[in-house]
Structure formats: structure tokens, C-alpha cells
Amino acid sequence: MTAHPLLGVDTVPETEPYLRTVGEVFRSFGDQDSGCVAHGIQLPDGQRWFVKEAVTGRGQRSLDRAWDFHRVVRHPAIVPQLHRIAVGGRRTAVVMPWHEGEILYDRTARARFRALPLPRVHHALDRILDAHLAVEAAGQVAVDLYDGAFLYDFDGHEIHLIDLDEYRPGPFVLAEDRLPGSTRFMAPEEWRRGAEIGIRTTVHALGRTIRLLLDAGPGEDAFRGTAAQLAVVGRATRSDPAERYGGVRELVVAWRAVS
Numbered sequence: 120m121t122a123h124p125l126l127g128v129d130t131v132p133e134t135e136p137y138l139r140t141v142g143e144v145f146r147s148f149g150d151q152d153s154g155c156v157a158h159g160i161q162l163p164d165g166q167r168w169f170v171k172e173a174v175t176g177r178g179q180r181s182l183d184r185a186w187d188f189h190r191v192v193r194h195p196a197i198v199p200q201l202h203r204i205a206v207g208g209r210r211t212a213v214v215m216p217w218h219e220g221e222i223l224y225d226r227t228a229r230a231r232f233r234a235l236p237l238p239r240v241h242h243a244l245d246r247i248l249d250a251h252l253a254v255e256a257a258g259q260v261a262v263d264l265y266d267g268a269f270l271y272d273f274d275g276h277e278i279h280l281i282d283l284d285e286y287r288p289g290p291f292v293l294a295e296d297r298l299p300g301s302t303r304f305m306a307p308e309e310w311r312r313g314a315e316i317g318i319r320t321t322v323h324a325l326g327r328t329i330r331l332l333l334d335a336g337p338g339e340d341a342f343r344g345t346a347a348q349l350a351v352v353g354r355a356t357r358s359d360p361a362e363r364y365g366g367v368r369e370l371v372v373a374w375r376a377v378s
Contacts, residue, residue: 125160125168125214130205134158134172134212153284154178159217167217169198173210182211185284194253196246197280198270218279223332224267232271233335237343241378243271243278244329248371250280251325255367260289261321262309265301266331290317303331307358319360322370326355326363329374347377 122128124141131137138144138160145167146159154175161167173179189200202214221228232240247269254261262285270279285299293316298309306323308314330352335341342349351373357363364370 124162125170125204126202128204130208131212132207134170134204134206138170153282154181169215169217170204170212171215172206172212179210181284182213184287186211186213188259188283188286191257192253192259192286194250196250196278197253197283218270218272218281219274220270220272220277220279222267223269223271224265228271229266231273232332233343239276240333240343242276243269244332245375246278247280247328248325248367248374251321251367252371254286254321255318258288259286260291260316260318261324262286262298262316263300264321264324264328265304266328267301269332289320290315292316303327306356306360308360315360317360318366319363321367322355322363323360325367325370326352330356345377348374351377 128137135144135147135158138158142160142162144158144160148157154177155171155173157169157171159167159169171182173182186200186203189197193199198215198218200213200215204212204214206212221231223229223232232243251261261283264283268280268282270281272278293309293312293314296310296312298305298316300309304324304327306320308316308320329344329348330339330342333343333348335343344352351370354373355363355370364373
């Protein structure tokens with residue numbers, strides 16, 4: 120049986136030239152400060168895949184961390200890293216399924232998502248929360264969770280989580296001045312060297328996710344939820360981690376009780 124051209128190869132001299140020998144590269148994504156480049160490739164059998172390659176040391180560390188994360192966390196909403204390829208003896212590339220959709224970091228896509236009927240938005244939020252139950256169960260914590268990680272298919276009305284490359288085992292003590300991430304989603308402790316980063320930090324990120332995806336406007340002045348839902352968000356995003364919900368499951372129970 121012929122080996123799969125992506126899942127059955129362990130090493131290649133260069134990524135993009137190899138991909139062009141086995142299929143059609145229909146989309147490429149340059150390095151956007153991540154230290155990685157990526158390509159969408161369609162094989163002759165019609166299947167589409169996403170191949171992400173580290174091109175810097177920082178990108179390699181990120182891919183290594185993500186590889187470890189995907190070995191312990193599996194969920195239908197989280198796009199998995201299925202296979203790793205050594206590139207030129209220096210870096211690696213990872214192979215993932217391709218999913219259609221638009222990144223909600225894009226203002227147009229985010230505005231379109233926020234205008235969806237509320238049941239659609241709640242379905243997406245429920246999948247995000249459910250995925251983080253799996254994250255919590257695996258002893259991992261969310262780092263750099265923001266709307267750039269949300270890939271929404273407006274035709275199929277499904278959301279997938281991508282690029283969870285900074286997620287890691289927790290709790291841990293922050294040894295830097297700050298963690299990577301969006302200021303719109305980050306908790307206060309993520310800016311403080313020596314702070315403990317744990318599951319209550321994940322709770323804060325999820326609270327901000329609910330707050331921002333349920334807002335109908337460019338600012339935080341058009342919340343589409345109820346007062347009870349806003350109260351859940353308020354507790355999840357308190358400045359003091361000890362005053363938040365004790366974990367993702369506790370947040371999910373509270374959210375579903377009012378939703």
C-alpha cells in the first residue's frame with residue numbers, strides 16, 4: 120500500500136516544494152510574528168490539509184509545545200495536530216485537517232458572527248466551553264486564547280479552535296514580564312512576573328470570550344445576553360483569581376443554568 124503523502128512521510132528537505140509535488144497548494148500564510156508559515160494543500164483524492172512549519176526558533180518552541188498539548192487533549196472542536204514531519208534536519212512541520220471558515224479576529228467576520236441569531240452564537244459558545252472542559256480535564260491551562268483562535272464556518276454553522284500553541288500544563292509560575300496574548304482577553308495575573316497561572320486564568324479568558332462574542336457592537340456596550348448571564352461573566356472575569364469560579368466546570372455549570 121502506498122504511504123499517505125502527508126501522514127506517511129517522516130522527513131522532507133523543504134516543506135513547500137515537497138507539498139507542490141504531491142498536491143495543489145491553494146493557500147499560503149506567511150509568518151505573522153508567530154515564527155511559523157503554513158499552507159493549505161489539496162491532494163489528488165480531493166482531501167484538504169493544513170501544514171504548519173516552524174521557520175524560527177520561537178516558532179519551533181511553539182510547535183513543540185502544541186504537539187505535546189495535542190497528545191493529551193482531544194475534542195471535536197479542537198483542530199488536532201495529527202502528524203509531525205522533520206524538515207531539513209532543522210525544524211518540523213505539523214499536519215492538520217483543513218476546515219473551512221473565517222477567523223473571528225477579522226473585524227468583518229466578527230461583526231457578521233455577532234449579528235447571527237442568538238441560538239447560533241450560544242451554540243458556538245457552548246462548543247468553546249465544552250472544549251475547555253477537555254482542556255481542564257487534561258491538566259492544561261489556556262494561554263493566548265483570543266478571537267484569532269476561533270474559526271467559524273458560516274455555511275455549516277460550526278466553530279473550531281485553532282492555533283492553541285501556547286496552551287501548557289498548569290498551574291505554573293510566570294517567569295516572564297507577561298504572557299503572549301490579546302489585551303482584550305488577558306487576566307491581570309498574565310502581566311505579572313511571579314504570578315500563578317492556573318485554571319482560574321482560563322476561566323477569565325472564557326469569561327472574556329463570552330462577553331465579547333455576545334456583544335453586538337464594536338465596544339462593550341451592546342451585550343445581547345441577560346442580566347443573569349452578565350453576572351456570570353462578571354464573576355468569571357474578576358481581577359482577583361480567588362473571586363472567580365474555581366474552574367471551567369464550575370463556570371460551565373453556572374453559565375448553562377442561566378442560558
